[in-house]
Amino acid sequence: MDEKVVRYKKNSNDIHVLPPSPYTEVPKPNVRREKLSVENEETIQTKKKLEKTKKNFLFDPRRKTFLGRSSLNWARLAAFYTVFYFCLGMFFVILLYVFALILDREVPTYYNKDSTMAVRTTATVVGMGFRPQPMVDDSLIRVSNDLYEQKRIASSLRLYRDVYLIQKTDAKAEPCTELDPASELVPGTACSFSWFDIVSTQDHPCSDNNMYGFKHEEPCVLVKLNKVYGWTPTKGPLPIHIQGLRNIHNNKSIAKPDVYITCEGTNPSDRDAQTEMVYYSLEKPSGSSKYGVIPNYYFPYRNARDHVQPFVLVQFKNLPLHRLISITCRAWSPGIEHETRGMRGMVAFQLYRSQVAEKLIKDDN
Structure with a gap:
């Protein structure tokens, strides 16, 4: 709304409303302060949400989960990795056993000039x-x-x-x-x-x-x-x-x-x-x-x-x-x-x- 200049005439009850002068300085609103206030509110809200998210990640009482997984999910995961690493270990043991069976206990596979002992020499x-x-x-x-x-x-x-x-x-x-x-x-x-x-x-x-x-x-x-x-x-x-x-x-x-x-x-x-x-x-x-x-x-x-x-x-x-x-x-x-x-x-x-x-x-x- 444009501001108007109101002037009173001396010894008169008439009121004259004059249009604003182009040279009159109009006060501006403090936009920067309002912006900082809004940013502070958003930061506070974000921190609150983050803290709440952390608490819910550790333990969510509504969903009854720990670290994002339910007790049944954790049990399935533990069972899977137990079986996985057991099979991996058995695979390694079987390979080691087969290697020991084919390896001669008395005669090395490579020796003398056929081994690394003859590197850089005849x-x-x-x-x-x-x-x-x-x-x-x-x-x-x-x-x-x-x-x-x-x-x-x-x-x-x-x-x-x-x-x-x-x-x-x-x-x-x-x-x-x-x-x-x-x-x-x-x-x-x-x-x-x-x-x-x-x-x-x-x-x-x-x-x-x-x-x-x-x-x-x-x-x-x-x-x-x-x-x-x-x-x-x-x-x-x-x-x-x-x-x-x-x-x-x-x-x-x-x-x-x-x-x-x-x-x-x-x-x-x-x-x-x-x-x-x-x-x-x-x-x-x-x-x-x-x-x-x-x-x-x-x-x-x-x-x-x-x-x-x-x-x-x-x-x-x-x-x-x-x-x-x-x-x-x-x-x-x-x-x-x-x-x-x-x-x-x-x-x-x-x-x-x-x-x-x-x-x-x-x-x-």
Whole structure:
């Protein structure tokens, strides 16, 4: 409705209504305030509806539902998933059972050059190991005149010997020789071999009475090849390094070569500090200063239950005091490749000799 200007005439009762002036400012309604008020009301209503919806979702008393489902619906859902996961589990168990039936327990499906062991190489990867190793993730062997330390390290090697290096009296084993190698044995039969074939008496430097050399601070370290199913030393000439040690210079191929074990300092500084070493093996149980030998007729390994892996004992004499020496032992035979990065055909460990004062030892005793 248009506003009108009402004017009164002086000394007159007449009223004149004048039309509004185009220059008169007309007040406008507060639209923004009204809009905010409406939005606040809508927000409040929305929050109330949301809270009500949440409550009804958790439990709706009118429909008697919990989380949107009735008790009967929940029972059907639980029964469905119970049957579903039970059938899924049974399907997995049946597949596992069928896989176990078709899998050979004695012969692996892939081995040697047909397995991943021959990746990036033309030969089977042959690894090595050593003992004693009191800590699985530690390659340091401590040598000390402390009786407690000697007993601790000796017990580690004794435990390994009793579990893995001694055949039982009822073991299914037969003697192996050049004429009767392991390859000719009946499946499941192992070669007769044990710790005592090398350490035959208690007077041996590596015997239990001498705490495997640790009693006199001249430790005996057991070095062995890892078990590789079906692997045998391949035909070929002896490695040049072994030819030099044996004073033989002949590249003639050998049909059944043995495996030779040698050890030396890893770095030039280690080789400078390296002292006398004695190798005790099946070929020379009395000891050799040049190398140890694992006869070829003890290969291949065929997963026999009573199998004992052949080994070489390396005794380190006159170790320097308070000096860490890194030792690398290698296996030499045609077909064995050496790679420092992947430790193929070799194994490394450290020796550290220390001495405790005599007074402290007497106090401990």
